[in-house]
Amino acid sequence: MIIKPLEKSKELRIYQALQDRLPFSSQDKTTLQNLQQGYQGETQLESLLTERLSPSVLLLNDLYLQLGTTTFQLDSLIITGDTIFLLEVKHYAGNHKYEEKNWYKLPHQEITNPLLQIQRSESLLRRWLQTHHVHMQVESRLVFTHPQFFLYQAPLLKQFIFSSQLSAFIKSMNRAAPAGKKEREVAQQLVSADLGDYPYPELPAYSFTDLQKGIRCHSCGRLALSSTGWNLTCSQCGAADNMEEALLRHIVELQLLFPDDKLTSKLVYEWSGGIISRKRIKRLLEKHFKPVGEHSWVYYI
Numbered sequence: 001m002i003i004k005p006l007e008k009s010k011e012l013r014i015y016q017a018l019q020d021r022l023p024f025s026s027q028d029k030t031t032l033q034n035l036q037q038g039y040q041g042e043t044q045l046e047s048l049l050t051e052r053l054s055p056s057v058l059l060l061n062d063l064y065l066q067l068g069t070t071t072f073q074l075d076s077l078i079i080t081g082d083t084i085f086l087l088e089v090k091h092y093a094g095n096h097k098y099e100e101k102n103w104y105k106l107p108h109q110e111i112t113n114p115l116l117q118i119q120r121s122e123s124l125l126r127r128w129l130q131t132h133h134v135h136m137q138v139e140s141r142l143v144f145t146h147p148q149f150f151l152y153q154a155p156l157l158k159q160f161i162f163s164s165q166l167s168a169f170i171k172s173m174n175r176a177a178p179a180g181k182k183e184r185e186v187a188q189q190l191v192s193a194d195l196g197d198y199p200y201p202e203l204p205a206y207s208f209t210d211l212q213k214g215i216r217c218h219s220c221g222r223l224a225l226s227s228t229g230w231n232l233t234c235s236q237c238g239a240a241d242n243m244e245e246a247l248l249r250h251i252v253e254l255q256l257l258f259p260d261d262k263l264t265s266k267l268v269y270e271w272s273g274g275i276i277s278r279k280r281i282k283r284l285l286e287k288h289f290k291p292v293g294e295h296s297w298v299y300y301i
């Protein structure tokens, strides 16, 4: 039973909203790629677990907890009747090598050993549970979701779950003791303690003036929609988009990047690059938002 579904992090949403609006440095590109790759792995795992896990075990995704002055993030927890399984998801692609406790992406790029990461998370989770008077066993697993991932010299560790072993792992979870009232309370306690999004992501600097204006295509993600009467069409991939839906998505992106700016028809018009008339933008704002103020000073909430 899914108790807490996966949500796309604010950091990833901001990077995606800035894509094509700002020239990204190679570091920004890498960050966006890593965030997207991580999210893809977590989404794949969540849909598999939601589909196949028995309702007798509890699934919580994406928790961000605090212990004293330390904060830590957990990808997924499966709670059975006697154990909490902590799953750390890695969507690595391609060939890797494990050698003397070091981890390499072949041919020779050393990367952080994910076993160390999960050991730290497991220890912090165990201490968090002790602090909250929860006495349950904790076990951790590293789940490799990418079908094209291969690890040379993989040690025989029960922490590793490769994509071909996921089915067997899910079956073992379904055979475990079912979660009862006590475990559901623990799950609720964890959800209540969740801090939400990581508060200090490293983002590229941006300002309204510097960003490329335009409306993003829902299909290819490029800033390439142009008006064709009542609808919008993408000049890159040819997809058609409903004007109202596209404008609402467009406003979500604007408010995500500039949460402190007042929503006005002028601002939305500028943000769209002038491809939709202010009159239409005003009508849509009146339909979906509440006006505050009068005449040319009106803004929407």
Ligand SMILES: [Zn+2]
Residues within 6 Å of the ligand: 217, 218, 219, 220, 221, 222, 224, 234, 235, 236, 237, 238, 239
């Ligand atoms: Zn497109």
